[in-house]
Amino acid sequence: MPRCLTPISIGFLALFLVASGSSAAELLQASxxxxxxxxxxxxxxxxxxxVGEETIPIEAPRGADIYSLRSTVDGWVAGGSVLNDTGQLDxxxxxxxxxxxxxxxxxxRGPAKLRGQPVVLVGSGRLVGLAWVEGDRQSDLQVWAxxxxxxxxxxREAVSRPGPGSQLALAGAVLExxxxxxxxxRFDGEDDETVSSTRxxxxxSTVERVHEDNQVPDITPALVALENGALAAWSWFDGxxxxxxxxxxxxxxxxxxxxxxxxxxxxxxLVLTERGAQLLFQTVAPExxxxxxxxxxxxxxxxxxxxxxxPSRPLLVxxxxxxxxxxxxSEVGKIDDSTLRSQPWxxxx
Amino acid sequence: MGDLGVRALFLAxxxxxxxxxxxxxxxxxxxAFGDSITEAWSDTAGLGGYPGRxxxxxxxxxSTCEVVNKGQSSETAAEGVTRIDTVLNNTGPYDVxxxxxxxxxxxxxxxxxxxxxxxxxxxxxxxxxxxxxxGTEAVPxxxxxxxxxxxxxxxxxxxxVQDLRDQLQSSASTxxxxxxxQWSILCPGGQTSCFNQHYWHDSETGLPDPVGHPDASGxxxxxxxxxxxxxxxxxxxxxxxxxxxxxxGDNTPTLSWTIGSSVGASWYQVRITGPGxxxxxxxxxxxxxxxxxxxxxxxxxxxxxxxxxxxxxxxVMSRNARGRSAWSSQLxxxxxxxxxxxxxxxxxxxxxxxxxxx
Numbered sequence: 001m002p003r004c005l006t007p008i009s010i011g012f013l014a015l016f017l018v019a020s021g022s023s024a025a026e027l028l029q030a031s032x033x034x035x036x037x038x039x040x041x042x043x044x045x046x047x048x049x050x051v052g053e054e055t056i057p058i059e060a061p062r063g064a065d066i067y068s069l070r071s072t073v074d075g076w077v078a079g080g081s082v083l084n085d086t087g088q089l090d091x092x093x094x095x096x097x098x099x100x101x102x103x104x105x106x107x108x109r110g111p112a113k114l115r116g117q118p119v120v121l122v123g124s125g126r127l128v129g130l131a132w133v134e135g136d137r138q139s140d141l142q143v144w145a146x147x148x149x150x151x152x153x154x155x156r157e158a159v160s161r162p163g164p165g166s167q168l169a170l171a172g173a174v175l176e177x178x179x180x181x182x183x184x185x186r187f188d189g190e191d192d193e194t195v196s197s198t199r200x201x202x203x204x205s206t207v208e209r210v211h212e213d214n215q216v217p218d219i220t221p222a223l224v225a226l227e228n229g230a231l232a233a234w235s236w237f238d239g240x241x242x243x244x245x246x247x248x249x250x251x252x253x254x255x256x257x258x259x260x261x262x263x264x265x266x267x268x269x270l271v272l273t274e275r276g277a278q279l280l281f282q283t284v285a286p287e288x289x290x291x292x293x294x295x296x297x298x299x300x301x302x303x304x305x306x307x308x309x310x311p312s313r314p315l316l317v318x319x320x321x322x323x324x325x326x327x328x329x330s331e332v333g334k335i336d337d338s339t340l341r342s343q344p345w346x347x348x349x
Numbered sequence: 350m351g352d353l354g355v356r357a358l359f360l361a362x363x364x365x366x367x368x369x370x371x372x373x374x375x376x377x378x379x380x381a382f383g384d385s386i387t388e389a390w391s392d393t394a395g396l397g398g399y400p401g402r403x404x405x406x407x408x409x410x411x412s413t414c415e416v417v418n419k420g421q422s423s424e425t426a427a428e429g430v431t432r433i434d435t436v437l438n439n440t441g442p443y444d445v446x447x448x449x450x451x452x453x454x455x456x457x458x459x460x461x462x463x464x465x466x467x468x469x470x471x472x473x474x475x476x477x478x479x480x481x482x483x484g485t486e487a488v489p490x491x492x493x494x495x496x497x498x499x500x501x502x503x504x505x506x507x508x509x510v511q512d513l514r515d516q517l518q519s520s521a522s523t524x525x526x527x528x529x530x531q532w533s534i535l536c537p538g539g540q541t542s543c544f545n546q547h548y549w550h551d552s553e554t555g556l557p558d559p560v561g562h563p564d565a566s567g568x569x570x571x572x573x574x575x576x577x578x579x580x581x582x583x584x585x586x587x588x589x590x591x592x593x594x595x596x597x598g599d600n601t602p603t604l605s606w607t608i609g610s611s612v613g614a615s616w617y618q619v620r621i622t623g624p625g626x627x628x629x630x631x632x633x634x635x636x637x638x639x640x641x642x643x644x645x646x647x648x649x650x651x652x653x654x655x656x657x658x659x660x661x662x663x664x665v666m667s668r669n670a671r672g673r674s675a676w677s678s679q680l681x682x683x684x685x686x687x688x689x690x691x692x693x694x695x696x697x698x699x700x701x702x703x704x705x706x707x
Contacts, residue, residue, distance in 0.1 A: 026458035041458060043559065063501030065459045081460045083501045089460050114505075116461040138461060138509060166465035185465070192468050217468040219427070237471070241431045264431030284431035311423035 025312045025329050029280075030069040030076070031272040032316040037076055039066045040329045047333035048078055048096070051317055055333045056101060064092055067117050068172075073125035074098055079118030079132075089114045091132060107146035107153035112136050119182070123174035126150075129199075131159065131172050131182050141167045143184060145199065159197050160207045164189040171232075173225035181249060183210060183221045183232050194218040194234045196254070210247050210254045211236075218245070224270035224277045227296045233268040233279050242266050244281055248298040260300070262286060270294070271316050278316055278324075282308065289314055291324045293345065302345035309339060377414040377672055378442070379403070379579075380485070382433055382476070383449035386493065387420025391549035391562035398563075402572035417443070426450040426472035427464065433476045437483050445670045446480040447529065447575065448473060449490035455509045456495060456560045460502060466509060470516050477526065484632030486616055486670055488578075489521050491532035493571075496544050496561025503561065507539065525636030527578060527615065527670050534574045535567055584672035586610030588617060588648070588665045590680040600656045600684050605649040606665045611674060612644055614667035619650060620676070623661040629654055658685030 030037040036051040044062045048069065049055030058066070058078070066080040075096040082092045093104035109115055112134045121129040127148050135141035143159035160167055165187025172182040180199040185192040186207070194210045210232060211218060219242075221234035230249040235242040236259065244261040247254045264284025271278045279292040279300075288305040295301060304324035306314075314326035315335065328339040381387050381400035389398020396402060397418060404416035419436045429450045437443065454469045455462060477487035491514035495503035514532040521528035536543035547567035550557050563571060589609040593602045604619050611617075617638060620630040629652050639648035662679040 061501075063460070067459055083460065083505065087505055089505065114461065117459065133461060139466070139512075141461070165467060168461065168465055169463040187465055187467055191471065192465055217471055219468055220463050235427070237430075237475075241434075242427055263434075264428055266425075266427050284428050285435055 025331065027313040027315060027329060028066055028069050029269060029271050029315055031071055032278055033273055033318040036271075036315070036317060037069060037071050038315055038329075039069050039078060040333050041066060042329075042331050042333070045333065046080070048076065048094075049333070051315070051335065056096065057333075058094055058101070060092055065116075066092075068119045070120050070122040070127075071125070072097070072122055072127060077104075077120045077122065077127050079120045079130065081116035081118065087113070089116050091115055091118050091130075093118065093120070093130070095127065105152065107132075107144075108156055110134060110144075110156065114138070114141065117168070117170045119170050119172040121145075121172055121174050121180055123178050128174060128178075129180060131170060131180070133167060133170055133184075135162070138168070139166050139187075143167055143170060143182065143197070145180070145182070145204070147202075157199075157202075157204060159199075159204050160184075160186070160195075163187060166192070168192075169220050171221050171223040173223050173230055175225050175230060175251070176228060177251065179251075181223065181225070181230050183223050183234075185219050185221065185234075188213075191215055192217045192219055194221045194232070196232070196249070210234075211245065211256050220267055222268045222270040222279075224272060224294075226276060226294070226298050229298065231270065231277065231279075231294055231298045233270060233281070235266050235268065235281075241284075244268055244279075246279070246300065257300070260292070261290060262288070262305075265290070267313075269313075273318075280314075280316060282313075289326060291316065291326075292348075300348060303348050304343040304345050306341045306343050309341070314339075314341075375442070376412065377444050379414075379416045379670075380436065380441075380443040380446040380480075381416060381418050381420060381449075382429065382436060382446055383420045383490075384424045384429075384453055385420065385422035386452060386562055387418065387447075387449055388422050389418070389420065389568065390422065391558070391564060392568050393565040396565060396568065398568050399571045399575055402568060403575050406572060406576050423453055424450065425453045425464070426469050426476070427454070430472050430475050430479075433479055437480065437485065441483060441485070443480070443483075443485045444668060444673070445486045445488060445579070446477075447488045447490050448476050448480070449492060449529075449531070450476070451510075451513050452492045452495075452560065455492075455506055455513065456502070460505075462509070466512050466516060469513055470520060473517060474520060474524070477524070481634065484616070484618070486527070486668070488527045488529055488670060489517050490529040490575075491517055493531050493535040493563065493567075494537075494539060494544075494561065496548050496557050497539055498541065498544065499548075499557040499561050500559040502559075525615070525634065529575055529578045531571055531574060535563065535570055579670040582613040582669050582671065585612060585614035585667040585669055585674050587674045587677040588614070588667050590663060590665055590677055591647070592680075593663075593682040594680050596683050598685070600658070601652045601654075602656075602682070602684070603649050603651050604663060604665070605647055606677070608639060608642070608644050608646050608648065610644065611667035612642065613669055614674070615669045616667070617648060617650075618666045618668065619663065620666070621652065621656070621661050621663045623656070623659050625657075625659075628656055628661075656684045659683070 026041040028039040039048040046058040047055035064082040068079045077095040080092040115134040118132040131145040133141040147154040170184040183196045216237035236245045241263040243259040244265040247256040262283040268281040276295040287308040290305040293302040330336040400416045400418035480487040549564040588606045588611040664676045667674040
């Protein structure tokens with residue numbers, strides 16, 4: 001049975017905040033707009049909330065993280081990881097239902113020491129599954145998954161076998177047909193590649209590259225489900241700098257688009273909106289946060305770039321019809337309205 | 350990337366090398382490129398981290414040398430891949446670039462990294478390649494240990510720091526690059542007393558920051574290691590040009606020299622001067638141009654832009670991470686037939702001449 005969590009005080013964890021320029025608030029955003037859902041981590045303090053509402057602190061030992069977050073019909077569900085006393089890393093699963101914060105049990109674990117990067121899989125507004133990476137070392141992680149029946153987890157399902165190196169940066173989504181889609185980076189013995197696997201009828205497909213084979217890194221993929229498929233975005237080294245690549249999944253295969261973004265296009269996230277999704281990423285030259293609007297079919301139409309403001313990731317806030325609005329989160333987990341920046345959309349050629 | 354893209358990139362890098370390569374007559378310049386540990390926010394005010402101390406230890410004056418701090422807090426190696434172009438283009442040329450990044454890739458926001466060690470290494474090597482394409486000697490530097498007691502995440506991640514260090518050292522050897530190993534200097538083996546002594550602690554709470562940045566004492570140790578490594582080989586003497594000399598029919602000749610007194614040089618600059626100025630100059634790595642490191646061994650590089658038929662002189666200068674030699678003695682050569690007059694007379698153009706009766 002889920003356990004109830006008691007919110008903890010901000011003051012206690014504030015002791016651990018860094019009083020230097022070395023740390024930044026880490027933001028994870030699930031959806032944008034008036035009720036946009038986000039999690040923010042500053043130091044060891046983790047809070048989850050919606051735009052316009054008080055954020056809720058998550059009770060967790062020092063060193064915990066939140067890796068994925070999704071809205072549900074009656075709240076939200078988040079997945080993270082936590083280190084135990086013996087140095088093992090295990091999952092941290094939390095859901096917020098009807099104003100109650102609950103700890104979910106973990107799926108069965110194997111003998112490996114590390115288990116993390118849990119991706120909560122939500123279909124039709126309900127938690128239906130979980131995927132994560134597991135292994136003894138970061139260089140030998142493989143991908144696992146389990147289904148959720150509303151009360152407990154099904155058997156562990158192996159999504160990928162051990163490879164010649166790391167399998168990292170897991171992202172996932174439940175598609176319209178209720179199949180599951182995962183993307184991650186896998187070292188192929190030469191460089192990191194973005195790969196994917198789907199689960200339909202309880203069976204996982206063979207892991208395949210999203211893009212053509214190459215000899216340069218393809219890293220940190222993001223994924224969002226759209227009408228009749230999904231869109232993935234990741235950073236790819238073009239011979240001089242990182243640019244962004246996107247690919248549309250039509251339910252059967254991936255269709256890779258031309259690279260986009262200025263030099264140093266890195267760390268993309270795909271945030272659900274009422275119109276589809278927004279792709280947010282940073283660029284190094286010029287130093288910006290760039291937003292690209294993606295419609296429900298995966299078509300890219302408009303973009304806007306705003307100057308960076310320190311190392312922290314911004315929050316996308318609505319309305320989004322005419323312009324992009326970014327805001328940053330303060331150290332106490334609140335939206336700092338004084339940091340609001342906006343920029344009209346520009347149509348992409 | 351297609352052939353066209355590769356060629357365009359090569360031309361862009363070559364153009365960058367010509368425009369921003371360090372040259373004789375300029376002061377010797379070291380670039381300190383990295384993240385917050387290079388930026389040195391955790392140092393005592395006014396001391397400038399390792400770049401500031403190193404410049405002081407090297408007895409630099411404004412007319413002799415400088416160590417330029419281009420650390421940027423929170424930067425990952427992937428971000429550094431692009432920023433280093435801006436730094437090299439806008440504030441170069443530099444003779445040497447210390448490149449020390451990777452801490453923010455390993456100490457990320459999540460308990461398992463989003464980026465693998467091979468990708469971090471790829472990014473570090475890309476930065477080094479970009480420096481070398483501009484005639485700057487790249488000196489990869491291992492990152493320091495994460496402070497084990499400062500955060501639960503650090504002990505499980507220190508093996509990654511060591512893994513990156515091991516692979517970086519191996520890569521530096523393969524690419525004939527000087528390697529500075531701060532990992533083995535600052536708290537090797539993870540001794541608690543070392544972290545207490547050499548890592549930054551908040552003066553009010555007594556707590557270290559979660560990652561682990563050096564304090565003034567730690568920066569002193571790091572500086573000593575940089576100083577020791579770049580002083581491990583003396584400044585090289587001049588090399589000795591051997592060919593071309595005299596007449597040559599080749600307008601893209603191969604320049605050859607013997608190492609001579611330039612033992613310990615890691616780079617050479619060659620320069621051709623002629624009536625129209627300096628039609629060719631380039632920096633070349635000794636490991637690519639030379640057959641060996643002993644004084645009798647030879648080095649060579651091709652002139653890549655065709656020379657006009659004319660008379661020329663050429664010279665070579667040697668350099669390592671500590672300094673540059675003087676230019677060598679000049680060697681003269683002629684492209685085309687022996688040319689006495691430079692006005693085209695020997696190729697049939699007498700327009701510059703007038704006839705005078707005795």
